[in-house]
Amino acid sequence: MNKIDLHIHTTCSDGRFTPTEIINLCVSKGLAGIAITDHDNFDGFQEAVEAAKSTSLSVISGMEVTSLFNQREIHLLAYGFDVNHEYMKKISSRQRKVREKRAEKMVTQLTGLGIDITINQVKDIAGSAVISRPHIATALKKNGVVRSHNEAFYKYLADDKPGFIKTDQIDFNLVINAVRAAGGITSLAHPGNFYSDEELLMLVDAGMDGIEVIHPIHTYALQRKYERFADQYGLVKTGGSDFHGKTKLEQFRLGTVAINPAWIKSLLN
Numbered sequence: 001m002n003k004i005d006l007h008i009h010t011t012c013s014d015g016r017f018t019p020t021e022i023i024n025l026c027v028s029k030g031l032a033g034i035a036i037t038d039h040d041n042f043d044g045f046q047e048a049v050e051a052a053k054s055t056s057l058s059v060i061s062g063m064e065v066t067s068l069f070n071q072r073e074i075h076l077l078a079y080g081f082d083v084n085h086e087y088m089k090k091i092s093s094r095q096r097k098v099r100e101k102r103a104e105k106m107v108t109q110l111t112g113l114g115i116d117i118t119i120n121q122v123k124d125i126a127g128s129a130v131i132s133r134p135h136i137a138t139a140l141k142k143n144g145v146v147r148s149h150n151e152a153f154y155k156y157l158a159d160d161k162p163g164f165i166k167t168d169q170i171d172f173n174l175v176i177n178a179v180r181a182a183g184g185i186t187s188l189a190h191p192g193n194f195y196s197d198e199e200l201l202m203l204v205d206a207g208m209d210g211i212e213v214i215h216p217i218h219t220y221a222l223q224r225k226y227e228r229f230a231d232q233y234g235l236v237k238t239g240g241s242d243f244h245g246k247t248k249l250e251q252f253r254l255g256t257v258a259i260n261p262a263w264i265k266s267l268l269n
């Protein structure tokens, strides 16, 4: 049975491939369906749908929203929403703006450390994509400040490093309610070991519809834990590769770290 990958990034956020290239790759990997889940936008959806028209691949609308829960950053995956719904458009335009402001602050912080980087350069690198830390990492690499993205993160950009600034996150309740109003569902991205049982229940109580069971950071034990949790609370089980197209390992995961279509029947109809 062909699988479905519900977690993929494109050039509309910090992925390497365009939506059209993603469709071609996913067809070649034998997937039955995908959702493009760029950070804080769904700009790639229309292009993906167009590209998938001549194939048997199904495309579901998606987005990975950087949100605030319990004073922490949480990633909420949204699926199957109406991309023309006013609330969804509002969320993505808000997120684009706050990310641009945050990038400006990060660049100011870096130049304060004597580092060679400008906001215009970062904006050029991002192009029409929503700006995220990897774009800043690319600028640092281009300017010879670091040799790799990894070095950029461990020296300057990781959460506890001197170049980091938090995104002005959007409240998780707002996201859950907006996505529901737009006819979609929300699912907790890569829960890993990051949440207590109490926190998971708070999210369920708030109306979160699903949980990401299958993700590259999940061990089999975690997969089983979240599968049981989903069954116990009647949540939709989601999953995918979190593909950004940047490493060989990810190329291998695309087509393998994916879910059974039966898990998301309601989304496919």
Ligand code: AMP
Binding pocket: 014, 039, 066, 131, 132, 133, 134, 149, 150, 153, 154, 158, 244
């Ligand atoms: P942002 O959403 O702007 O905070 O950027 C986070 C993105 O940076 C993540 O989605 C990853 O794609 C990427 N990222 C996070 N940590 C690292 C790291 N240590 N090395 C490379 N990329 C990373």
Ligand code: MN
Binding pocket: 009, 014, 039, 244
């Ligand atoms: Mn990313």
Ligand code: MN
Binding pocket: 064, 075, 189, 190
């Ligand atoms: Mn994430």
Ligand code: MN
Binding pocket: 007, 009, 064, 242
């Ligand atoms: Mn992701």
